[in-house]
Structures are given as structure tokens and as C-alpha cells.
Amino acid sequence: MNHVPQRIPACAxxxxxxxxxxTVDGNGEAIAVHRVDGEFYATSDTCTHERWSLGEEGDLDGFEITCTLHNARFDVxxxxxLCFPAVVNLRSYATVVEDGKVYVLTGEA
Ligand code: FES
Structure with a gap:
């Protein structure tokens, strides 16, 4: 596990x-970046039920993303x-917007 704080450029x-x-590459870890009402949120990309990409295959509705494989839902x-069959939370990351670019902050401060 990476404990060094990193600021990862995610997208414009x-x-x-x-x-x-x-989905963006967080230095080897897939991270899903979500945009809701102009704000950016970041979580781990892989559904915690089985391995399924939420960034590629998830269905975002408000602050909830649904895994389209077995319909688990998570708050971004x-x-x-939020519901079975997922019982483990996604990792959550802070985001920063600067000069028109979105950055994800990973690691531990
Ligand atoms: S892999 Fe996401 S709900 Fe099963």
C-alpha cells in the first residue's frame, strides 16, 4: 500500500x-472520477463485490453509482x-480542481 501522498492528474x-x-490510472491503481452538479468525486474503480469497473460500466445517478454486474450501489x-451484494465500501479520495484540471489526492498525509 502506498502511504506517500500523491496528487494525480486525472482529467481536464x-x-x-x-x-x-x-476511470483514470492512479499510479497503478484504477480510480473512478465522478462528476455531480459540477463537483468532482473520486473512489476506487473496482466494485468490492467482484471485479467490475465502475468507471467503465457503472451507472451514475445523483450521488449513487450502480454496478451493472449485480446492482450493488455506492455513494460516490x-x-x-449502500446495498447488497456489496458489503465493503469503496476507497474514497479527495479531489482538487486547479487551472481547469482535476487532481485526485491519494496516499495518506
Ligand atoms: S461485481 Fe458489482 S455488484 Fe457484483
């Missing part, structure tokens, strides 16, 4: 429309697993 603000999610604001 215009790369992601409201209500969309995309904190990664919380």
Missing part, C-alpha cells in the same frame, strides 16, 4: 460531463456501500 474539467464517470461522496 471539460473531459467529464455532469452525471458521468470515468464517501465510497459507502
Amino acid at each position: 474539467v471539460e473531459d467529464l460531463d455532469d452525471g458521468d464517470t470515468m 461522496r464517501d465510497g459507502k456501500a
Whole structure:
């Protein structure tokens, strides 16, 4: 596990429309970046039930993303697993927007 704080360039603000999610490379760890009402949120990309990409295959509705494989739902604001079959939360990351670019903050301060 990486304990060094990192600031990962994820995308440009215009790369992601409201209500969309995309997968970015977080230095070897897939991270899903979500945009809701102009704000950016970041979680781990892989559903905690089985291995399924939420950034590629998830369905974002408000702050909830549904895994389209078995319909688990997560809150993109904190990664919380909201319903069965997922019982483990996603990791959640802070984001920063600067000069039109979105950065994800990983690691531990
Ligand atoms: S892999 Fe996501 S709900 Fe099963």
C-alpha cells in the first residue's frame, strides 16, 4: 500500500460531463472520477463485490453509482456501500480542481 501522498492528474474539467464517470490510472491503481452538479468525486474503480469497473460500466445517478454486474450501489461522496451484494465500501479520495484540471489526492498525509 502506498502511504506517500500523491496528487494525480486525472482529467481536464471539460473531459467529464455532469452525471458521468470515468476511470483514470492512479499510479497503478484504477480510480473512478465522478462528476455531480459540477463537483468532482473520486473512489476506487473496482466494485468490492467482484471485479467490475465502475468507471467503465457503472451507472451514475445523483450521488449513487450502480454496478451493472449485480446492482450493488455506492455513494460516490464517501465510497459507502449502500446495498447488497456489496458489503465493503469503496476507497474514497479527495479531489482538487486547479487551472481547469482535476487532481485526485491519494496516499495518506
Ligand atoms: S461485481 Fe458489482 S455488484 Fe457484483
